[in-house]
Amino acid sequence: MMQQALIPVFALLCSMLAAAIIFTLPEERQRLRTVINLLAALIKVALVGVMTWGVLNERDYGLSYEILPGVSFVLQADALAMMFAGLSAVLWLLTTIYAVGYLEGSPNRSRFFGFFSLCVASTMGIALAGNLFTFFLFYEMLTLSTYPLVVHRGTDKALRAGRNYIMYTLSGGAALLLGIIWLQGLVGDISFQETGQLKDVDENLHLPLMLVFGLLVAGLGVKAALFPLHGWLPQAMVAPAPVSALLHAVAVVKAGAFGIVRVVYDLYGIEFATLLGVLEPLGWLAAFTIVYGSVRALSQSDLKRRLAYSTVSQVSYIVLGAAVFGPVGTVGGLVHLLHQGIMKITLFFCAGNYAETLGIHKVQELNGAGRRMPLTSAAFTLAAFGMIGAPPLAGFVTKWTLGSGALNVGMEWVVAVLLISSMLNAAYFLPVIHRLWFLSEYEWSYQRRWGRLETHSWLLWPPLVTASLTLLAGLFAVLPFSPLSWAELIAAREYLP
Amino acid sequence: MSTPLLYALTGAVLWGIGLMGLIGLRHLLRKLLALNLIGSATFLILVGLAQHHNGPDPVPQALVLTGIVVSIAATALGVVLIRRYFHLTGRTELESEVPEAGRDEEGHSG
């Protein structure tokens, strides 16, 4: 029993420990650093696997410890937690491999990988947090540990982006903190629980609870890049590619979206939230962000910027799913947490490869890159089609479930939003794909040879793996342990019987 | 009105004078002087008020003895610091905007 409660702690500690060791390593101990990184990532994947198996069998991995009078530090592993934990564990492994290849020979790697590990530890903590207090703890830790990654290059531009990032996220954190404190004042120290904790509160608390909801969403919405709080995200793409991948697919943006999901389902409870009437505005906000992000993406000539606006749009699918009442809609939102992760990380990996190998940053420089880098471009294409929502890829599963869930509860406008967004997605991704494969080669000023392969092998394998995951997640959506069936498991537990 | 009370009230007046001197005067030695005045005023109030009630009271008297020693220590430390400060800068005032003539203490007393 005791060992069982310690598994979440170990899952947290293994990357923190890795961070501590890496910080103290001298810069030139490259091999040892890589070994520690990969070892920690593998252990984490294993631990998360064990916990996932346990959660499926309804085992309880709870740990509670009073950190301040009246406030506890709670870790718990439930189905939703495992979904996010699994995503971050697997993608961390891949991103680590990618980052080792990407940063080969560049300065400050001890610092980079140290904060990288801390960042993933915080993500794991966010996933496993059992109450808002613990969630906030790791949420702010994430903010702090990503700042050095964003400004890693130390250029003026990076520092400016870092300043904006920190301004946005800390203000968001302050709003979140106020919400948490207020909530605590109203109902005491409550933990997350499936189907929510607030359904039985007194009638006259409804108004304050609505305001608290607003504060919480505002706080979380900064990281989730909800309009109009998304300003930091496109700027933050000056960070190195693995950091962008992490920011957009695994850690920061996801932490915000995951937090909103947690608040809606496990704190307020979807029924109670619907009763309060707070979901509808949230849905509209998400829908607007989806369209807005896509429209802005259209006009971006910088590849990573275009991808960043695409993230603004795509993450809001998750929020939209949370705002749609009914199990099917919930599944649609939750499954996108995973799907968006693997698709977007593929795109950023590929963008990084283009930049490293051919020095490509602008969209028009991609002309003909498909012939020079066929594998990378294939992965990019696959993920882009996934984003557009073409069957049988992961994105299609999301949009289909989300759409049918909305139709079930009579929210036809959601389907309209989905259609518009898909068309816009197509409008900004298809030209890129067209350039990749069908236009004549651009005169790249900078070309790097990596022997037989089109690029460094550590840079090549991660996007290929994630791209095939995109395909598999769509093809085998009905199998057990696929993202879809896991999301269905969560949804089944989130609704009152 | 008893004698001790009279001196306690005198102490109150001296506090006012001393405070005004401390804030208003610029020369560091004068500030130190004002602080000493304030100290004496405090001691007067301490002993005066207590003895108004109790008659001769050795406890506050002992406290004042301690207080006097503490204040000579502080004054002496202050004088040492002021002298060295003067030695290094030629100034006898804290304000940095005062020009070099600041070492002339007659110029800005009162």
Place this chain on the structure above:
Amino acid sequence: MSNWLMAGLLFTPLALATVSLLLGFRQGRALSWLGMLLQLLVSVGLWWLVRHEGGFYYTLAGWDAPLGIELRVDGLVVTFLLLTTLVASGCGIHAGFYLEPDRPWQRYFWPLYWFLWAGLNTVWMGGDLFNLYVGLELITLSAVGLVALGGQAEALRAALRYLLAALLGSLAYLLGVALVYGQFGTLSLADVAGQVRVSEHALLMRPALVLMLVGLALKTALFPLHGWLPPAHGIAKSPVSALLSALVVKASFYIAARVWLEAGVAVASQWMAQLLGVLGAVAIIWGSWLALCQPRLKQVVAYSSVAQIGYLFLLFPLTFGVEASVSLHAQQGITLQVISHALAKAAMFLAAGNLILAVGSNRVEALAGVSHFLPFSLFSFGLAGVSLMGLPPSGGFAAKWMLLQASMASGQWWWIMVLAGGGLLSAAYVFRIYKASFLERDEQDHFYHPDRRLEVAAMLLALASLGVGVSGSQVLSVMAMPFEEVQ
């Protein structure tokens, strides 16, 4: 057992001060290691004792209060004693390797350091108003001596300004004590607290209370009486700045808080409490803003102290006229703030000293590129900054959390705004330093590498400030230990 421990606690710093005055810097340093170890043993022993058996009064010289002087040893006191040991040892170790041992005047560092320590211990335990005054003067004079030690004109100017302000503050406090003695005929704080609650003329204590609080606020550098602090803390040697910011200003605040909680709340008025809170709030905002504008690294840290001290003064409104549970929350929050700020600020000053040593300049811009040469000290600086910003998982966060809860529960929502805004402003000045250090410049390539031991001292303190954040409940539980009232 308690007699031995108490004797050790009182004797060690004074004896160390005496003996080290007769030695040179190096021998004094060697002896001081021993003294720190002794203090650590003694304070841990006392902490353990109080944790298991509760607090007690210690009658010095064998005479009971009010004739004699009684020291009060309870959970809060032993916590502060332990805190003092940790912080002062950290600063002492740092100073031992930071100061140049061959300067003739450095031999006076250790005696001053130990006298300062003795004064701090006296203040934490003091239960006698006049004894507290003497303790304060002991602290003030040794602190001024440390600031001025071997100093240049600027240091002397700062020391003088500090001396004048601190003396005025002490005298105002002493005047308050004189009035209290005139009213109640006792100097024992416990007696005063008892009489205030039964006397029908208790309200006449108000002027005395105001005088004490104003005097102590001046010594604590509460806005707008903070003018002396930034020069003194900014110009002193880094380990000295660390001691001053971490512990010395806390001593006068501690007395103010003790007087307030034991006697003040019974006679004060709402506007006094709110006024102190408002001044604290202005200090938070204004101090943080000024910290943001400073061109010199240590000035940034010093102004940050002005801001952080502001938080302490929220104690007054949050404990006046509120329910007991709210007041308890506020007290716990302030205690955590004192502890975590002490650890974090000491770590920050020590780390700042290392950074200055490394880049050879006190200017913030000079830090460019230092992040890959001195990540260890920079990291300590960063961790300490986390606590100052009030971000989790740090003691600063725990403190802020408790204060937010208390403000919420007492309905004084305006402090919530201050707490939130202050956190963001402090983030602004802390990140300004990070930003400067992350900037990559090609020409900056060689930095001086300071002694590893200097970095370790800063690091340990910074880690401790985080540790407070995750063990807040344990820290606070000792303070809840029963205390036998001796009548």
Place this chain on the structure above:
Amino acid sequence: MRSPAARIGMLLLALMLTALLGRSVWQLSMLEPASDLPRQLQDKLAASGVEHPVTAVLLNFRSYDTLLEIAVLVIAAMAGISMARTRSLEDPELRTSDTLLRALLRWLVPLMLLLAGYLLWAGADRPGGAFQAGAMLAATGVLMRLTGLPLDFLRPGILLRIGLVLGFALFLLVGLASAIAGDVFLAYPREFVKGLILSIETLLTLSIGMILLALFVAAPVNDASEPEEGEK
């Protein structure tokens, strides 16, 4: 010069303070006496080992205050001599050649020393004691210095420093000894109390005299200065 507005503000502040303070003192004087501290003191005076109540308070009942107060003095002295960086503390400018004055001093100095001794001895049952005696010693020293008599023992060396802390160290050791004997810190054993107080006072007198004198003499005259931190 301050602006007129500032001056008026200061004046008002001081007036207000005086008025409030005066009112408070007046009000407090109307109260019934609250304390029986003097009576308690009388009751316990016999046990204190000295007959003079002020000395009893200073060196027995509130001896911790006195201990710390000496510490404050030592600090001031230390800070003083830390600033003096010349080998000799004598001031050649002050050396007098006035023979009459010298002759006068030859009488005056021993007389003052005698007076100091008397004050010290009287402290036990009459007004007087270590502080007054110490101050008298210091005054003698000041006189000697102002007239240029040599004060060789005041060189900033180990001897001076030993002299500064001698009284304090004895005080401290007595405190420790009583603690080691199992009692509280600073509690004198009943049977030695008078002797202990007297010996503490004697050494304190010496130390206080030296401290005050050192403070007076330690005029900083030198050019040594250290660069500011980080500006090397």
Place this chain on the structure above:
Amino acid sequence: MVEILLDLLLALALILTAAAALLSQDLFRAIVVFIAFGLLMAVCWVRLQAPDIALAEAAIGAGLTGVLLLDAVSHFRRGRGTDSVVEEERG
């Protein structure tokens, strides 16, 4: 009656010397007045039946503090280079 009058006079003298010590244009004179203030304080203490303090005040408060300050003033004047003032100070 006579005693009260004496006390009143003494109190008045204290206040006047205090004010004079702070307001005096000449620093040297200010300190001399301050020494006078200290001696008056000593008399006060006698009136308050505190001979111990009276002794200490006369020796420390007035005597030593005064000498310290006077010495400092003479130091400042020497720094300015007027030797005549040194003579004045000794007198």
